[in-house]
Amino acid sequence: MAVYDLVCVGCGPAGETAAVTAAHQGFRVLVVEAAGRPGGAMVNTGTIASKVLRETALTCSAFRRRPVPGIDATPDTRLSLAAFMARTTLVQLEEHDRIETELDRVGVEVTHGRAVMAGPNQIDIHRPDGVVETVTTRFTLIATGSRPARPEWVDFDHPCIVDADGLLELPKMPQSIVIIGGGVIGSEYACIFAELGISTTLVEPRNGLMRFLDSEIRERLEAEMAETGVDLRLGRKPTRVIGSDQTGIVELDDGTRHEAEVVLWSLGRQGNAESLGLEHAGITANDRGLIAVDHEYRTTCPTVFAAGDVIGFPALASTSIEQGRVAACRMFDFDDDRALADTVPMGIYTIPAVGHVGLNFEEAGKEGHDAVVGRAEYRRNARGRMLGDARGLLKLVVDRKTERLLGCSVVGEDATELVHLAQFAISTGQRLGWFEQACFNYPSLNGLFQAAADDARLAIIQASGRAAA
Secondary structure (H helix, E strand, C coil), X not given: CCEEEEEEXXXXXXXXXXXXXXXXXXXXXXXXXXXXXXXXXXXXXXXHHHHHHHHHHHHHCHHHHCCCCCCCCCCCXXXXXXXXXXXXXXXXXXXXXXXXXHHHHCCCEEEECEEEEXXXXXXXXXXXXXXXXXXXXXXXXXXXXXXXXXXXCECCCCCCEECHHHHCCCCCCCCEEEEECCCHHHHHHHHHHHHCCCEEEEEECXXXXXXXXXXXXXXXXXXXXXXXXXXXEECCCEEEEEECCCCEEEEECCCCEEEECEEEECCCEEECCCCCCHHHHCCCCCCCCCCCCCCCCECCCCCEEECHHHHCCCCCXXXXXXXXXXXXXXXXXXXXXXXXXXHCCEEECCCCCEEEEECCHHHHHHCCCCEEEEEEEHHHCHHHHHCCCCCCEEEEEEECCCCEEEEEEEECCCXXXXXXXXXXXXXXXXXXXXXXXXXXXXXXXXXXXXXXXXHHHHHHHHHHHHHHC
């Protein structure tokens, strides 16, 4: 019976990172992957494919957002969906090669099959040829990801009604779409299709999209989406989703009826925790297939950890990567900078994009900080005006007494890139003066940080004046 220090069940971003992190330290690691190629949803079904489609949409809409007299570049949406995603396969193949090369470079063993826990330290591997191999392991990481939730009352048998995985397999680009669910995936797809000029309706049962976002950032995003053409139906619940001859039909709790060529159900995800034999290790997943973990990503079984989508929010590729790294560090007690896990950024690839790291103003107050906010508008930044971004906004949250940066939220062009400068500042304990004294290229969006820092400085002075009075 083979003996390992770590077995990673699943080779998405969390499993890959944990495996490489442990192998780098000389531990014997095995990855068990049920799919034919590594990468999980990040590479194979969701993240890369949807981002390729987003980049194509932005390319097609470039002249509309930044008009040039005499040029009309309206995209031909009669093309197949595959045509709009032409670069997807190439990028996926390159990612497969990258992952496999990295695993091989550090000596991680890889086997294909279905892993079933036979005990806290034993795993049965059911191979495609029917052979079952049992291995012993010191630690196990469950990183099996998630899949779209599919309620029984939704008519998924009809070709016009799809989930996020099925959407990318459509034979042609729809001319109209109703998206149910205003979370990250639903909002990203709504922006993509509206950007291409396709009639898009987004239904969200709650009163706002992605309620975890800073409220001002969320309002800016919603306004921009509405201007692009997304028909936002917030605070409305679907009561019936059925297919007709050539369309999908959605009925809402306000009595309205919406019909489109495609209905995308994007309300919730289901963790891939079934058939793993978790009960043999004393672990129980909830009704959404999610596994509970502590701050070290350890489950109720001390030798079994879990990371990535299978533990729930935020379920982003970036956070899954970090969770996998931190889990490996906790298992083997690496002398690593574990505090970095507190500054994991969030990137949402809507149009415009959203980036966030650290605390928002409300969270800072709850943690006992006397915080102030500094704002910078894209329309007052030369680079922002060149990009035609009139609603973009960058916000800094700063502790008034120490002047340390606590958090940053951005909505606008390159938001998912800009937020990394704030991540660095938070993780290294930078104060407001660091931004005020920085020398950035001109014109650049990084100048937004200086403008926001100046605004935060003014807020600190005003707050000090009120305190003195």
